[in-house]
Amino acid sequence: MNSIDALKELLYKMADDQLIIGHRNSEWTGLGPILEEDIAFSSMAQDKIGQSEHLYNLLNQLGEADADTVAFTRNANQFHSSKLVELPIGDYSFSLIRHFLFDFSEYLRFEALRSSAYEPLAQVSKKFFGEIKYHTMHANTWVNQLGNGNEESHRKMQESLNFAWNYALGIFEPGPAENILVDEYIFIGEESLKNRWLDTIIPLLKKSGLTIPSEDTWKPIYGGRTGVHSENLQPLLEEMTEVYSIDPSADW
Amino acid sequence: MITEAYIREELKQVKDPEIPTISIVDLGIVTGIKIDNTDVHVTLTPTFAGCPALRLMEDMVVDHLNTNNKLGNISVETSFETTWTTDLITPEGHVAIKKHGLAPPRRNCSNISMEILESTNCPYCDSENTSMKSPFGPTLCRSLHYCNNCKQAFEGFKPV
Numbered sequence: 001m002n003s004i005d006a007l008k009e010l011l012y013k014m015a016d017d018q019l020i021i022g023h024r025n026s027e028w029t030g031l032g033p034i035l036e037e038d039i040a041f042s043s044m045a046q047d048k049i050g051q052s053e054h055l056y057n058l059l060n061q062l063g064e065a066d067a068d069t070v071a072f073t074r075n076a077n078q079f080h081s082s083k084l085v086e087l088p089i090g091d092y093s094f095s096l097i098r099h100f101l102f103d104f105s106e107y108l109r110f111e112a113l114r115s116s117a118y119e120p121l122a123q124v125s126k127k128f129f130g131e132i133k134y135h136t137m138h139a140n141t142w143v144n145q146l147g148n149g150n151e152e153s154h155r156k157m158q159e160s161l162n163f164a165w166n167y168a169l170g171i172f173e174p175g176p177a178e179n180i181l182v183d184e185y186i187f188i189g190e191e192s193l194k195n196r197w198l199d200t201i202i203p204l205l206k207k208s209g210l211t212i213p214s215e216d217t218w219k220p221i222y223g224g225r226t227g228v229h230s231e232n233l234q235p236l237l238e239e240m241t242e243v244y245s246i247d248p249s250a251d252w
Numbered sequence: 253m254i255t256e257a258y259i260r261e262e263l264k265q266v267k268d269p270e271i272p273t274i275s276i277v278d279l280g281i282v283t284g285i286k287i288d289n290t291d292v293h294v295t296l297t298p299t300f301a302g303c304p305a306l307r308l309m310e311d312m313v314v315d316h317l318n319t320n321n322k323l324g325n326i327s328v329e330t331s332f333e334t335t336w337t338t339d340l341i342t343p344e345g346h347v348a349i350k351k352h353g354l355a356p357p358r359r360n361c362s363n364i365s366m367e368i369l370e371s372t373n374c375p376y377c378d379s380e381n382t383s384m385k386s387p388f389g390p391t392l393c394r395s396l397h398y399c400n401n402c403k404q405a406f407e408g409f410k411p412v
Binding site for chain 1: 298300301302303304331332333335336337362364365366385386387388389390392396410412
């Protein structure tokens, strides 16, 4: 694998993560438990889908198909998103915990990528970093409030955290060419990112009265990065592309 | 001779489609103007990556400059080379935002925190006695607040 292929692999997994979590977030539109949360998840969906488009545009500049084609014409086994993001929205505690775990990983990913040697990626990362700050502030506020809330809210948050944990570790599935990305200063690599993530979220979860599963039970759920997905992704793609598929040549 | 200042003045006629009191110049998104004889190339930087008005604003720039018969070929590109932050909004821009009924963003040097959002002055009565209700509002660039002084809900232009 050369450095361009390694870079494409990195861009694909980031863009696909953004698109799929963006779609899941949008499923709260009209259904949020309170109006402000309805708006929050809808806004975050818009941010993430917008960010995915810019990442697909970077891939386009590297010779891949255009953003719409890439986003709307692939099957599940061609997606590089982590399994965490394709899981159904579940109950609100799960969506919040996923939002917390995923968005802190993104926040730290884009923070690191601001100094990527691949300048176009560094530029968009600076932009995304400022936007995702709002997502992590939102996630942390709610995780804190509900983790330290009453017995029921605490229990739901803890159960969702337990369920989501190994999926979240799957975000950091090592790519086929981590060493190239690291050696060429394109990216710090998944392992370093995971360590930064753990250092960041563990104290925050503790403050929220939540406990991460004990380390001997950690079993990262991999596969997403190589196109091996759960039964949840294909139906999501079918719903997402329903309108596009009616007439792929339509001009919007 | 066509100068950069001349084009900048022209672009003050192009307003943000979501906040029509502010021009794209005062919003701080015009990050480059290149002039080659009468041809003009304008570079814009996105406010938010997911802003749906992005392409619309590109078209508005082309359409507006095309109405000026002193100018030749007009082209526009969007580039992330300059990262937009709300600190790029001009003082005139702050006035224009307030005129639209939104609280202008605090200067923040990209140091965003809940505290900055909490300390948003009411755009109606200027009171500091306000509460932030949600960092997300009806568009990506707005947050929701309540003024405890004049008992009025209001929106803020989100600092980024």
